[in-house]
Amino acid sequence: MNPTPALFISFKSLQENFVTLIELIGFGESFGWLATLLAGISISFLIINVMVVATAFYTWFERRMIARFQVRRGPNRNGPFGMLQPFADVLKLIMKEDTIPDEADKPVFTLAPIALLAPTLMIMIVIPFGTFLNKEAFLSNLNIGILFIVGVTSVNSIAIFMAGWGSRNKYAILGSMRGAAMLISYEIPMALGITSVLILSGSLAMTEIVRSQSVWFILVMPMGFFVFMAASTAEMSRTPFDQIEAESELGSGYNTEYSGIKFAVLFLAEFMAPIVTAAVVTTLFLGGSHGFDFLPGGIWFALKMFIVIFGLLWLRSTWPRLRIDQIMGFAWKTLFGLGLFNIFLVAVEFTLAREFNQVNNGSLTTEYMLIMAAVNWIITVAVILIMANVVGRKKYTRPEPTPSPLANMGLGEN
Amino acid sequence: MATIRTEPVTINLGPQHPSTHGVFRLRVTFDGEEIVDLEPVFGYLHRGTEKLAESRNYVQIVTLTDRMDYVASMSNNLAYVRTVEKLSNIKVPERAQYIRVISVELQRIASHLMATGFLLNDLGALATPLVYCFRERERILDLFEMLCGARITLSYMRPGGVFQDTPEEFWDSLNTLISDFPNYLDELESLITTNEIVLARTIGVGLLSDAQAIDSGVTGPILRASSVKWDLRKANPYEIYDRVNFDIPIGSSGDTYDRYYVRLQEMRESIKIISQCIEQIEPGPVRTETPFFIRPPIGETYSSIEGPKGELGFYMVSDGGISPYRCKVRAPSFINLTPLRDMITGWKMGDLIIILGSIDIVLGEVDR
Amino acid sequence: MILTKIITGEEISKSIESTLANAVVASDETAIWVSPETIHEVCKTLKNPDGLDYSFLTAISAVDYIEYFEVVYHLTSLRNNCSCIIKVKTSGRENPKVQSVSDIWQAADLQEREIWDLMGIKFEGHPNLKRILLWEGFDGHPLRKDFIG
Numbered sequence: 069m070n071p072t073p074a075l076f077i078s079f080k081s082l083q084e085n086f087v088t089l090i091e092l093i094g095f096g097e098s099f100g101w102l103a104t105l106l107a108g109i110s111i112s113f114l115i116i117n118v119m120v121v122a123t124a125f126y127t128w129f130e131r132r133m134i135a136r137f138q139v140r141r142g143p144n145r146n147g148p149f150g151m152l153q154p155f156a157d158v159l160k161l162i163m164k165e166d167t168i169p170d171e172a173d174k175p176v177f178t179l180a181p182i183a184l185l186a187p188t189l190m191i192m193i194v195i196p197f198g199t200f201l202n203k204e205a206f207l208s209n210l211n212i213g214i215l216f217i218v219g220v221t222s223v224n225s226i227a228i229f230m231a232g233w234g235s236r237n238k239y240a241i242l243g244s245m246r247g248a249a250m251l252i253s254y255e256i257p258m259a260l261g262i263t264s265v266l267i268l269s270g271s272l273a274m275t276e277i278v279r280s281q282s283v284w285f286i287l288v289m290p291m292g293f294f295v296f297m298a299a300s301t302a303e304m305s306r307t308p309f310d311q312i313e314a315e316s317e318l319g320s321g322y323n324t325e326y327s328g329i330k331f332a333v334l335f336l337a338e339f340m341a342p343i344v345t346a347a348v349v350t351t352l353f354l355g356g357s358h359g360f361d362f363l364p365g366g367i368w369f370a371l372k373m374f375i376v377i378f379g380l381l382w383l384r385s386t387w388p389r390l391r392i393d394q395i396m397g398f399a400w401k402t403l404f405g406l407g408l409f410n411i412f413l414v415a416v417e418f419t420l421a422r423e424f425n426q427v428n429n430g431s432l433t434t435e436y437m438l439i440m441a442a443v444n445w446i447i448t449v450a451v452i453l454i455m456a457n458v459v460g461r462k463k464y465t466r467p468e469p470t471p472s473p474l475a476n477m478g479l480g481e482n
Numbered sequence: 483m484a485t486i487r488t489e490p491v492t493i494n495l496g497p498q499h500p501s502t503h504g505v506f507r508l509r510v511t512f513d514g515e516e517i518v519d520l521e522p523v524f525g526y527l528h529r530g531t532e533k534l535a536e537s538r539n540y541v542q543i544v545t546l547t548d549r550m551d552y553v554a555s556m557s558n559n560l561a562y563v564r565t566v567e568k569l570s571n572i573k574v575p576e577r578a579q580y581i582r583v584i585s586v587e588l589q590r591i592a593s594h595l596m597a598t599g600f601l602l603n604d605l606g607a608l609a610t611p612l613v614y615c616f617r618e619r620e621r622i623l624d625l626f627e628m629l630c631g632a633r634i635t636l637s638y639m640r641p642g643g644v645f646q647d648t649p650e651e652f653w654d655s656l657n658t659l660i661s662d663f664p665n666y667l668d669e670l671e672s673l674i675t676t677n678e679i680v681l682a683r684t685i686g687v688g689l690l691s692d693a694q695a696i697d698s699g700v701t702g703p704i705l706r707a708s709s710v711k712w713d714l715r716k717a718n719p720y721e722i723y724d725r726v727n728f729d730i731p732i733g734s735s736g737d738t739y740d741r742y743y744v745r746l747q748e749m750r751e752s753i754k755i756i757s758q759c760i761e762q763i764e765p766g767p768v769r770t771e772t773p774f775f776i777r778p779p780i781g782e783t784y785s786s787i788e789g790p791k792g793e794l795g796f797y798m799v800s801d802g803g804i805s806p807y808r809c810k811v812r813a814p815s816f817i818n819l820t821p822l823r824d825m826i827t828g829w830k831m832g833d834l835i836i837i838l839g840s841i842d843i844v845l846g847e848v849d850r
Numbered sequence: 851m852i853l854t855k856i857i858t859g860e861e862i863s864k865s866i867e868s869t870l871a872n873a874v875v876a877s878d879e880t881a882i883w884v885s886p887e888t889i890h891e892v893c894k895t896l897k898n899p900d901g902l903d904y905s906f907l908t909a910i911s912a913v914d915y916i917e918y919f920e921v922v923y924h925l926t927s928l929r930n931n932c933s934c935i936i937k938v939k940t941s942g943r944e945n946p947k948v949q950s951v952s953d954i955w956q957a958a959d960l961q962e963r964e965i966w967d968l969m970g971i972k973f974e975g976h977p978n979l980k981r982i983l984l985w986e987g988f989d990g991h992p993l994r995k996d997f998i999g
Contacts, residue, residue, distance in 0.1 A: 138613040238493055242831075307606065308679055311832065388679045389606030391832040392515065464681050469734040471711035472692040474905065475928035478852065525983040532968075533993055696905050696928060699957025712928055718854040784909070784924055784935075797911045797922065812909040812924075820960050849983060 082107035119189055123340045124154035130339070130381055137385040158332055166328035169236055177234030181326070181333035183227035187220040188340045195347045196275045198357020198365025213274035214262055217348060218255070221303060225251035228312070228322055231334065235325035244322040246392050247305065247312035253399040254302040254309075260407030261296030264289055264414045265352050268432065278356030283437040286353040290448045291410040293353045295403050300349070302399065304341040307384040311392045346376035406451070413444065490518055495834075497526050503600065503838070504845030515830045520823045527849040535809040540566050540641060540776040543809065548635040550811065551847040553596055556582075556589035556626075557789035559639040564720065565785045565796035566641040570778035577766040578643035579721045584656070584759050585629065585638060586787075587752040591663075592622045593790035594703075594745040597842040601742055602674065604839040605683060611674060618666055621659055628652045641776055643769030653760070660757050667749060675743070684739040688825045688837035691736060698821040701814055702792025704841060707744045708736035714788035726758040738840040745842075775804040791815050791842060811850055815843040855932035856880075862934050865902055869895050881922075881935035889923075889938050890949040890975070896925060896936075897954055903927050904934065907955040910962065912969040914995045919946045919971055940971065950976040968993040 086103035128143070128151055135142035143150035168177060194213040210216055225248050232244020266272065268288065269280040286293045302309040312322065323334050350356060350372040357365030390398065417440050421432050432440075495508040505526035511519040531550060535543045547558040560582055567574060574582075599615030623633040628649055630638040638645050674680055690700075695708040705712060713730045715723045731747035733740025778800040786795030792814025799808040818841055826837050859877035866873055866882070873892050876883040884892050896904040904925040911922045923936040940946035950973035952958040962973045963982040970991030973979060981988060990997055 134608065134610075138610050139617060140613065238491065242493075307608065310606070385608055385610055387607060388602065388677070388683065390679055391683055391830060393830065394682055460678070464685060466685075466739075467734050469709055469732045469740075471732060472709045473929075474692055474696055475710045475712040477712060477717040477931060525981075525985065528983045530992060694956075697956045699907055699955065699961075710928070717852075717931055719852075786908070793908070795909060795924075797909060797924070799913055808911075808913045810909070810911040810913075816960060816964075817957060820957055 079107055079111060082110060115189055115192055119192060119340055119343070120336065122343055123336055124158070125151075126343055126377070127154050127157070127339050129377075130384075133378070133381050134385040137382075161332040161335075162329055164328040166330065167325075169325050172236045172325065173234045175234075176230050177325075178330070180227050180231035180234055181330045181337065183223060183230060184337040185333055185340070187223040187227075188337050188344050190220050191217050191344045191348065194274050195351055196278055196356055198369045209273060209275055211271070211273045214266070214272050214277065214352070218259060218262065221258075222255060224303065225255075231326070232322040235322070237325050240322050240324045243312045243324075247322060250305070250309065250312065250392070250395055250399075251303060253396055254299045254403075257295050257399060257403035257407045258299035258303060260404070260411060261292050261299060262352065264292040264407075264411050267411070267414050267418055268437075274351050274356075278351055278358070280432075281355045281358060282434045283441060284353065284355040284358075287441040287445075288437050289410060289414055289440075289444050291406055291444065291451070292414070293349075294448075295407045295410060296352070297349065298403055299399070300345045301380065301383070302395065304338075304345055306342065306380060308387045308389050309395050310389055311395060342377055342380050343373070346373040346380070349376050402455075409451075413447065414440075417443070488514065503843055506843070506845055506848070508834075508838075510831075510834065512831065517827055517829055517831070517834060520826050520834075522819060522822055524819075524845065524848050527845045529850065531850040532809055532811060536805055536807065539804040540778075540806070541774075543806070544640065545635070545637050547811075548637050549846060550813065550850055551789070551791065551794070551815070551844045552634060553844050554589050554593040554790045555634065555636040556585045556638060557593075557787060557794055559637065560586055560721075561785070561787045561789065561794045562796050563639045563641050564787065565783060565798050566776065566778065568785045569781060569783045569798055569800055570641070570776060572642050572770060572772060572776075574643055575767045575770060576722075577647075577764060578768045580759050580763040581644050581648060581768060582639060583721050583723065583726075584756055584763075585626075585644075587755050587759075588622050588625060590790045591749050591752050592619045594749050595619045595622075597745055597790075597839075598670075598674075598742060601738075601836070601839040601842075602680070604835045605680060611670070614670065618663070621655075625652065625655055625659065628655065640769060640772075642772045643767070645769070647768045656756070656760065660753055660760070663753055664750065667746065671746060675746070681739065683832070683836060684742065684840075685737060686735075687738045687829065687833050688840065689735065689737050690821060690825055694821060694824065695736065699817045700792065700821060702789070702818070703741055703744045703748065704792070704818055706730065707733035707740035709734055714786060714793055720785075720787060722759070722762075723755075725762065726755050728755050738836055741840040741842075777802055777804060786812065789814060791844065791847065792818055813847045813850060815841075815845075815847040816850075819843060819848065852931070854926070855930075857932050857934040859935075862936075866892055866895060869901075875939075881937050883937045883939055886938050886940055886946075886948040888949075889936070890951060890954070892936065893923070893951045893954050896934075903929050905929070907951070907957045908933070910958060910965065912965045912971055912993075914969065914993065916943075916995060918942060919969065921948055921965070921971060923951075946971045947974055948972070949974050952976050967991070970994060 083103050086106045087100065090103055131153070132142035132150065143153040146152040146156045168174060194210050194216055196209075228247040228251065229244050232240040232242075232247070235241070265277060265285055268285065269277040271277070271280075305312050323331060326334055347369075350369060354372045354376070357369045359365065359368030359371075418432070421436050424436070490511045490513045492509060492511045495510060497505040497507045499506075505524075507523040507526070509521040509523065510517055529549075531546050535546055538546065544559055544562060547562040548555045550558050566572070595615040595618055599612035602611040603609055626636055626638075627633050628651060630636050630645060690704065690708050692708045692710045695705050695710060701712075709732050711730055711732050714720075715728075716730060728751045731744050731751065733744050780800060780802045782797070782799040784795060784797040786793050788794075793812065794814055795812035797808075797810040797812065798806050801807040822838070822841070825841075826834055829837065858879050859882045860879075863874040863877040863882045870888070870891055873884060873888045874882050875885055896902050899905070904927045906926040906928050908924040908926050909922075911924075913920045913922065919940045921938040921940070923938075924933065925936065926933045938948055940948065948971060950958065950962055952962055952973070953975070959976075959978075960982065962976055963979060965971050966973060966976075966979050967981040967983050968991060980986070984992070
């Protein structure tokens with residue numbers, strides 16, 4: 069479908085509107101910078117508000133859904149169906165005392181929550197939401213879109229380390245050390261997953277990636293989808309990779325010493341991550357806003373995001389967590405290997421496409437992508453079966469229990 | 483090549499902690515992620531049960547024993563009451579023995595459900611298997627409420643029998659539970675036993691060899707998971723255990739997975755025992771007449787039963803009065819903590835909580 | 851029906867006398883009495899896998915008879931499914947001392963600490979004889995008959 073070129077919200081148009089507003093009031097030409105500033109503030113205001121409210125409702129949704137998995141209801145007292153519960157939580161957290169430990173590193177301690185929240189918010193700039201009221205809805209058509217996302221999410225690891233280090237608490241430092249190690253390790257599989265998408269789309273810009281998905285990339289390269297999903301679940305430190313905030317082990321890890329509004333900001337950043345990850349996954353693998361024409365593209369985008377979020381929630385509420393060395397082993401051995409194999413596979417198929425003349429201006433034809441999908445699915449299922457049965461069975465076969473000769477219940481007296 | 487100098491760090495897993503199963507303190511020394519030393523500190527729940535027992539009469543002590551292993555009250559009651567009966571030569575009617583065995587096996591299922599649920603909670607599965615296990619445990623606690631009016635601290639047994647006979651609706655609910663439970667256990671097993679993450683975290687973790695288990699005095703599912711086939715219900719049968727058929731499940735290597743799996747299989751065996759008891763039970767009296775103040779003759783005895791946590795025994799010395807002269811409890815959870823240090827050193831932080839959870843201690847029994 | 855065989859005092863004392871002469875102070879139908887200094891040797895003999903093979907220490911208890919303390923050892927042999935009772939009478943009430951068996955059975959480790967804590971009987975040779983159920987610095991031994999709380 070061909071969208072109209074006008075954007076729903078754009079920085080330039082806002083800037084021009086503000087310039088006209090300033091001239092109306094009568095400030096004159098030298099206040100052009102004021103227009104830019106006001107435009108920037110209003111866009112940030114928009115992003116922050118939308119994301120925070122979305123995260124608030126996501127926490128409500130998560131608590132209700134996990135409760136349903138656990139045969140109980142979730143919060144249902146505050147408001148209809150408990151919808152005002154997140155607001156009650158935030159109100160409580162704001163009214164709490166904002167403690168800073170005496171020996172803590174105050175600047176680091178205070179900046180860590182902001183350092184965790186800001187990158188997560190910034191990712192939403194480059195996500196193409198599809199069309200809405202016949203105009204394209206995204207904030208910026210950055211032509212290095214996906215690279216921007218990878219760079220910005222790397223700040224997560226610094227922020228978690230800052231949170232633990234600034235608290236000056238043994239538990240917090242333990243948690244954040246593990247966290248930093250884990251987050252750095254999982255950036256590589258994430259990048260590998262993204263690279264395989266880039267081979268097929270030919271451009272780093274997110275709108276181009278969406279446009280080149282005439283067949284959704286989850287069908288074309290399931291292994292890449294799996295690698296990227298696993299890596300981004302670990303980047304968000306959600307179960308099964310949530311060792312760093314394992315409540316049952318370290319009593320809350322890196323956010324032990326935080327209370328009040330700082331804790332609220334950390335909490336917010338932690339729950340905003342799934343929404344943002346779902347948006348990125350939808351753009352990269354699920355075709356973004358493509359869908360049947362009876363609904364606008366924005367609604368399709370929201371539906372796909374919802375499915376990814378629900379999948380992440382499902383995982384969280386049913387699976388136990390892995391140990392830290394198993395997590396690292398998974399990143400460096402399994403995901404790294406699978407990621408490289410996937411890139412190799414996709415690259416071979418893309419080169420073969422050139423041989424068969426299936427490439428038209430940078431992207432593949434739909435028929436060739438469908439053939440690729442079939443072949444890749446077979447290969448992925450085969451690889452998983454081989455890994456599970458050959459490697460897995462060997463580790464987990466248990467011998468038949470034989471009674472020890474050290475005890476003998478049969479003797480005794482009548 | 484010079485390496486960076488590292489220092490072991492001592493951390494206090496304090497008395498209040500989400501997953502140490504009660505007020506239990508561990509001082510752990512870490513070298514990086516690996517545990518090099520461990521020192522358990524307990525006694526936060528010590529209430530002086532043994533000293534209190536010396537100033538209460540024999541029927542009053544039944545309520546004291548409830549609160550020792552507060553997860554499995556019936557077993558505590560049974561062990562105590564059997565010791566008094568052995569000391570005073572009181573005979574127990576048959577129907578009482580059948581009802582006792584049914585109660586104790588139900589209590590074993592409830593205790594093992596709680597142990598399994600909390601082990602999986604420690605593994606990190608966000609309380610979902612815990613809630614499923616507790617849903618079934620609620621049905622068992624409802625049955626207990628029919629029997630004696632209470633759910634946790636039951637005080638159902640008396641020297642000479644049980645407190646009162648079972649009401650009519652008990653048997654219908656019990657039959658429903660017995661027919662539903664094997665399906666429920668199959669469902670639980672399909673969710674947990676073949677889960678890759680559970681297997682990866684529990685297989686090979688926290689090994690306890692059979693020789694060391696016997697030397698450390700552990701009993702119960704831990705001993706059986708180390709492939710030692712020893713169960714007091716078969717080695718020294720009491721009540722009517724010699725009239726029912728059941729197996730003793732054992733494990734192959736003594737790791738955490740074996741301890742979990744032995745408990746799961748024991749639940750199945752308990753269902754078998756209960757259904758055989760339901761067939762064999764006859765109407766009759768449930769309590770022999772004993773004087774209000776039981777005065778056992780001067781002497782001493784030791785008798786023990788196979789409780790859900792291990793061998794629970796009472797050593798009682800009587801001087802002919804209305805209270806025992808000395809009432810010592812052989813608490814299985816207390817003695818099962820003996821090999822804790824050897825089981826945990828060398829493993830990592832994440833394994834510490836799991837190994838502790840697989841030993842299944844109850845602080846009321848550790849501290850008495 | 852198979853039950854655990856309860857070995858009478860005379861049989862045990864006969865088995866011990868053959869290797870350790872004069873170790874048994876007295877014997878009864880239920881138990882034998884051993885002196886506090888020789889308990890370690892006697893237990894080592896009992897644990898011997900080629901001999902009686904009492905590999906499992908079920909429980910150690912302590913009783914306060916006003917003139918003396920008595921420490922009771924309940925032993926079980928898992929291989930032969932039999933059990934026996936060994937008792938130690940301390941000489942008097944002041945400063946009671948018994949040899950520790952924690953190097954023979956590791957099960958004695960925590961139980962001897964508990965007896966030291968609550969009853970005040972010192973176990974010589976125990977690697978870590980500290981209070982276990984009460985806090986460090988508690989004054990007195992509560993399970994004694996003369997302890998007023």
